[in-house]
Amino acid sequence: MSLWLLFALIAGLFYTGQGLLTRHILRTNKDAWAFSFYFSLVGALVSLPFMISSPTIPHTWQPWALTGLVGLLIVGQNLLNFKSSNFIEASVSGAITKFRLVWVFILGILILHEVFSFQKLLGTLLTIAAGLLIVHKFKRPKSFEGVSLAFFATILYAVVIILYKYLFSSFNSVSLTFFVTFLPAVVINFLIMPHAFSRIRSLFQTDGLFLSIACVLGAVANLALNAALSGGEASRVLVIIEAFLIFTLVGEHIFLKEKEQVWIKAGAVVFAVAGAILIRLSH
Secondary structure, three states: HHHHHHHHHHHHHHHHHHHHHHHHHHHOOOHHHHHHHHHHHHHHHHHHHHHHHHOOOOOOHHHHHHHHHHHHHHHHHHHHHHHHHHOOOOHHHHHHOOOHHHHHHHHHHHHHOOOOOHHHHHHHHHHHHHHHHHHOOOOHHHHHHHHHHHHHHHHHHHHHHOOOOHHHHOOOOHHHHHHHHHHOOOOOOHHHHHOHHHHHHHHHHHHHHHHHHHHHHHHHHHHHHHHHHHOOOOOHHHHHHHOOOOOOOOHHHOOOOOOOOOOHHHHHHHHHHHHHHHHOOOO
């Protein structure tokens, strides 16, 4: 087995586990902001040794200024994304998350002058179809709120990805993971979160074990994704990871016992995964 393929499978498996545990925690404990802090903190701690072993640190102020802006966007994106887990299942959130590819596709053409293709367009239409199917069937106020939060998170994510393309000229993958993805979010979350100490302590006392496991899985998944991207073609790596959304659907059905609208969710997942694969393969 190729090394990049092994890392891609690890990333997909760990992202699946993290998504299911996140939903398990946040469907009962509503403090998504404290969860976001822990997610960034554990991610920074896990990625720190890898960054120290292979650091690439810019010596001009411009990349660091951009890092602060990206950190703010990541805080907003994480908060919206995790907050959606208070209201909707992991597979529904995952299907909506595929909209980030639509925005990256559009922004890539408008800002980065990437090449248009009908394969990307078809993938975009399938992804939109998944979103319309979800919105049509999940009309309860709380479910619709969760869908809306996940949807707006994808817009912030797309902007972050576009900015990453500029930051990769100043950071390598592990340095970017530590200095851009995780560390600024830890500091910003702690500084702006109301009653930070009490909320952080309360969440850990309530869900410390599952919280720690979920955050470690998310951190390792990010590192495995970067390692896979460094050794394999981006389209092949990301297609494998996108396909793991199907396992998320199975996992929530079996382990979380969330069986409402299962065929609607399955249809949305199939559309979203197919759309994501077409968009990824067109690169």
